[in-house]
Amino acid sequence: MSKKIKEIEGGICAPQGFQVAAISCGIKNPAVERLDLALIYSEFPTVGSAVYTQNQVCAAPVRLSSSNLKSSEPRAILVNSGNANACTGHTGMVNARAMSTAASKALGLKQREIQVCSTGIIGVQMPMDRIEPRIAELAGSLGTDGDAAARAIMTSDTFPKSIAVSVKIGDQKVRIGAIAKGAGMINPHMATMLCFVTTDAAVSKAEITAATREAVDVSFNRITVDGDMSTNDTVIVMANGQAGNKTITRGGAGSAEFREALGQVMLCLAKRIVADGERVTKLVEVIVRGAASNLDAERVARAVANSKLVKCSWNGNDPNWGRIIHAVGYSGARVKEEMVNIHLNGVLAAQNGLAAPTAIEKLSEAVSGPEFTVGIDLNIGRGEFTIYTSDLSPEYVLFNREEYSLNRKK
């Protein structure tokens, strides 16, 4: 992070004028006590921006929230884990709307000021009898326990993901807080992930929209765990202006600092999502340079980061650069085999398309840690792209074998 940006305490409640609450409704399983319904609320009007999944099969709450955002700025986010409310048809839409209506009544807001998000199993109707009657209670318990909200949105995540930073905008300090969840279906272009960002910065609508897009592009759109894109991915940013700074306009004073801070917040959470991917043991940064174009660099990065064989080798601490170069070859990018260099955590593995004279022990060591880089230099142009990815473990497969049956048989 740059010097102007400082990590601070308080998570999503660090910015002034935001409150959260979380309760346990037994959405996935009534017998299990765990936080699964959360509310994020701005005491003051906001300007907001959101990015939703690009999957054509998208969940009811995504449709509702997207529609709401077109007609209103958001004041609150109601979010549940345990059920995605996806592939649930007309009933799913009715249920998402019932959730937003209940939240709006409890908070004294309009229905369209509520964003609704759901994450969990696909194709099962929401247990509304366990959710709807609890929303007033949820709204009544608003406070500053951001960690509870971060826990309530977890599905197969093994730890809550939360961050807050402050950044100087002119002479004024503004704060940005965020929570996120990931785990399965993590993919470029938004995956089973949710991220909610609060900020007390005063920002124009045009600036918050552009800044959100830009931050998502350099963070959540550059991670991949399993190459699957979920039906529910959502990033929502709410800015309530309580810091009292001069409003940041698109490209105006303070815009660069604000965007850098927002990008850093999202990138930090994105990396934690990869590191906490289902049964992941490695966080790998694939850095492609020297491509004919940035798009070609992206093609190479995605082909390598999503190759099952490459990911298996990482799981076994195996410095198998041959599999990396074969993924480079089929990526669709322009490649001259005899120009390709590959570094594993800075150690030269392949030079000019051939095995480098590096001891195997040194190469193995390079890929044995929980985090390492893979540098691929195509040496034919100036295109660059970086992506964050993970290994593929036997435990991932075991973990993902029976979800639907187990849920249906419960």
Added chain:
Amino acid sequence: MSKKIKEIEGGICAPQGFQVAAISCGIKNPAVERLDLALIYSEFPTVGSAVYTQNQVCAAPVRLSSSNLKSSEPRAILVNSGNANACTGHTGMVNARAMSTAASKALGLKQREIQVCSTGIIGVQMPMDRIEPRIAELAGSLGTDGDAAARAIMTSDTFPKSIAVSVKIGDQKVRIGAIAKGAGMINPHMATMLCFVTTDAAVSKAEITAATREAVDVSFNRITVDGDMSTNDTVIVMANGQAGNKTITRGGAGSAEFREALGQVMLCLAKRIVADGERVTKLVEVIVRGAASNLDAERVARAVANSKLVKCSWNGNDPNWGRIIHAVGYSGARVKEEMVNIHLNGVLAAQNGLAAPTAIEKLSEAVSGPEFTVGIDLNIGRGEFTIYTSDLSPEYVLFNREEYSLNRKK
């Protein structure tokens, strides 16, 4: 198979005028006795056709064979397992050429009449001292043991893949024989797979070229195990005309029958390659119908067949149609969620994008066998595509974790 096509004995030596040989050279490991070098030889001139990998990083033997085929019809194929001779630079080309030269001398042919193929580890130079001196002996042992040749090209395959058929062309019976190997890196558009086809049919150059393309398109280009494309994939067809039929010309009399037979031979071997994919437990046929176009149907089929999460669920006998529909949604094809029907082995799992009222036990049973179909009907057009794929097992990951290290440390 149609009635005109009959499966017969004899494998790759069933067609008249072809001989094969196989020996053990210890290419991968001198201490292990296994067949790893084979020769396929036509006693008579042929017309030939081949399809090579589309990977831009391609192996030395692929470059040599492709170049040889441009200047000559093939008379013999020299093939080894244990080493792919890929990412081996100038030395790799010199070695591939030395292999073809030795084979041409031993057989009294021109160098350009030899096709050379290699399969195995990438990025390691060929142990020429163990190969080159043995080629004369190999040529001296030509006979009709097609099974030995099928075994010699295996890498991680668990069984040899061989087939032969006869088909009536006019009044004349012609024979087609073939061997193939697959296992890792099996992917649409040619993967770590080799397939060699012999036929005694008299066929024109234009017809054998078109027929080979067409047969590959409906067979090897419609299978996927792990989504990785290898550097060595090759299909070679040699026709020597010894059946004495009237020469089949492009689209002329007998062309339809010949193409059907060639397509069936390749499809049969392609399915066996999927079923024998590394640590695969299921052969799954994904049939997409009702797409806006055939290309859209192909997009959907490939997205579903390559989804790690979908493949994991199949491994666990889990009828998780939600994961299937989410892959449909991100495939890039035009999709109306509320129109999508999904059948698992003929049992309705999802109707109009929603869970069908089918008992979970019945759905689980549908995906529990070693072979089943997944029918996806988009109900918006007439586009169709079928692909053959497999599950993803924990054992696949375990099997693919350490190849490079194990080879380098030997």
